[in-house]
Amino acid sequence: MDPWVAELRRGGVDAAWDLFLDQYRRLIFAAIRHYAQDYDDVMDVFAHVCESLRDTDLKRLRSYFERPSHSARFSTWLVTVVRHLTVDWFRHRDGRRRLSTVAAELPPLRRRIFEFLFINKRSHVESYELLKSSEGLDLTFGQFLAEVSATYRAVASGRRGRILRELGGPAPQVEDVDDEQVGASERRDELEEALSCLSPEERVAVELYVVEEMPADRVAKVVGWPNAKAVYNHVYRALAVMRARLSTLDVVGRPTSGRI
Amino acid sequence: MSDFDRLDRLRGFFHTGETSVATPDCLDEHTVAALADGTLDAEMRSGALTHVATCALCRRAIASVAEALIDGPITHEIEVVEGRRRRRGPILWIGVPLAAAATVLLLLWSPADDRSSVHRGPPTSAMTPMLRSPVGAVAAVNDLRWSHVAGADRYRVTVFDATGGVVFATEASDTVALFPDSIALVPGASYLWKVDARTGFDRWAASELAEFRVAGPRRR
Numbered sequence: 001m002d003p004w005v006a007e008l009r010r011g012g013v014d015a016a017w018d019l020f021l022d023q024y025r026r027l028i029f030a031a032i033r034h035y036a037q038d039y040d041d042v043m044d045v046f047a048h049v050c051e052s053l054r055d056t057d058l059k060r061l062r063s064y065f066e067r068p069s070h071s072a073r074f075s076t077w078l079v080t081v082v083r084h085l086t087v088d089w090f091r092h093r094d095g096r097r098r099l100s101t102v103a104a105e106l107p108p109l110r111r112r113i114f115e116f117l118f119i120n121k122r123s124h125v126e127s128y129e130l131l132k133s134s135e136g137l138d139l140t141f142g143q144f145l146a147e148v149s150a151t152y153r154a155v156a157s158g159r160r161g162r163i164l165r166e167l168g169g170p171a172p173q174v175e176d177v178d179d180e181q182v183g184a185s186e187r188r189d190e191l192e193e194a195l196s197c198l199s200p201e202e203r204v205a206v207e208l209y210v211v212e213e214m215p216a217d218r219v220a221k222v223v224g225w226p227n228a229k230a231v232y233n234h235v236y237r238a239l240a241v242m243r244a245r246l247s248t249l250d251v252v253g254r255p256t257s258g259r260i
Numbered sequence: 261m262s263d264f265d266r267l268d269r270l271r272g273f274f275h276t277g278e279t280s281v282a283t284p285d286c287l288d289e290h291t292v293a294a295l296a297d298g299t300l301d302a303e304m305r306s307g308a309l310t311h312v313a314t315c316a317l318c319r320r321a322i323a324s325v326a327e328a329l330i331d332g333p334i335t336h337e338i339e340v341v342e343g344r345r346r347r348r349g350p351i352l353w354i355g356v357p358l359a360a361a362a363t364v365l366l367l368l369w370s371p372a373d374d375r376s377s378v379h380r381g382p383p384t385s386a387m388t389p390m391l392r393s394p395v396g397a398v399a400a401v402n403d404l405r406w407s408h409v410a411g412a413d414r415y416r417v418t419v420f421d422a423t424g425g426v427v428f429a430t431e432a433s434d435t436v437a438l439f440p441d442s443i444a445l446v447p448g449a450s451y452l453w454k455v456d457a458r459t460g461f462d463r464w465a466a467s468e469l470a471e472f473r474v475a476g477p478r479r480r
Binding site: 223 | 289290291292293294295296297298299300301302304305306309310312313316319320321322323324325326327328329330331333334336337338340341342402
């Protein structure tokens with residue numbers, strides 16, 4: 001048992017905290033630096049993480065050890081908690097105080113897009129509709145998505161690219177928006193329909209491998225398959241099933257076949 | 261169209277920017293961590309994946325933690341806190357005075373015993389690290405691997421770019437070193453790397469230089 005856990009169980013909260021921090025400070029910093037690069041940001045997030053972990057006599061840390069069983073290693077759990085707190089901190093800070101300096105340097109339309117997507121957490125469709133109705137945006141949805149894509153590229157190429165991806169999700173590919181009459185939500189509906197014929201494991205594997213760009217061996221670990229080859233087999237088979245499904249939808253007039 | 265191009269197009273098709281909102285069914289941090297690390301038991305995993313299949317928020321969290329867990333500095337610190345690796349700092353604090361003391365001892369020690377007339381030849385290949393990967397054209401570089409050298413307690417790894425500039429340098433006690441995600445290798449550009457194995461006090465056996473180049477954009 002770690003000394004800090006033993007100390008915590010003896011009731012020495014302050015001493016346990018000191019021992020914990022001594023042992024895990026570097027891991028916490030490494031996890032924060034994975035998402036944040038600016039020195040001031042890293043130090044502020046570290047303070048926020050410490051405050052959260054120390055709150056109410058180390059309640060959050062206790063919650064790990066009070067579970068009847070542990071599926072996750074403590075270190076992995078801690079990285080997950082730090083990731084969660086880091087994303088929260090950025091969302092809170094950028095949502096309340098100011099646009100990041102990256103966004104401030106963007107042209108007006110892209111700055112508004114940044115505000116809608118990254119700060120207000122609007123979807124692409126919502127942002128498009130809001131910009132059209134309230135600000136008289138005179139762009140087709142395809143042209144709008146081209147601006148969205150350019151905004152993503154501008155903010156993700158900077159030092160804060162990783163955390164901005166956490167806040168805004170992956171960037172859209174505008175080449176695929178070749179039919180502007182088909183709205184994004186409609187495309188998603190079609191995709192949901194096609195995905196619904198997959199098992200949860202296959203569906204998670206497809207989304208993690210394709211959308212999140214996770215390496216196949218890591219996807220295998222998540223879904224419980226033996227190796228990367230199993231992921232390739234399952235994903236490509238699933239995509240074939242989806243292709244067939246979307247072709248069926250195509251018969252009723254939805255222009256989606258051939259994209260997958 | 262290459263497989264990467266196809267995947268990029270497919271990715272665009274999936275993504276519409278819809279934002280999930282957290283629900284009471286969303287996974288707790290313990291489950292996200294266990295899923296990302298592949299340590300959740302089969303029954304719990306099945307239940308969790310049913311939710312993850314329809315929740316972009318939880319899926320992003322899992323992907324994000326899984327990516328963090330293969331980030332070099334985080335992997336290193338996890339190994340340290342779990343006792344699988346020692347910190348570099350204390351080794352330096354203890355190692356430097358020890359090395360200094362050993363140097364003094366060697367200087368004081370008469371070299372009279374070193375009378376062997378047999379000249380020590382160059383190290384053979386069995387005494388030097390053999391570079392295993394990456395070598396030649398590779399899809400991605402996630403780690404560097406080489407062969408074990410008998411008696412070696414430390415390996416020094418250096419990666420150079422085509423101009424001879426050091427791109428990455430690290431030390432390891434095992435025969436593998438993780439290549440940090442933060443270092444962007446230029447697709448198509450040539451890189452050289454070598455490993456020095458420490459086989460005794462101030463005695464290093466160097467590998468041959470090996471060349472590699474990344475064929476396409478780096479995928480994790």
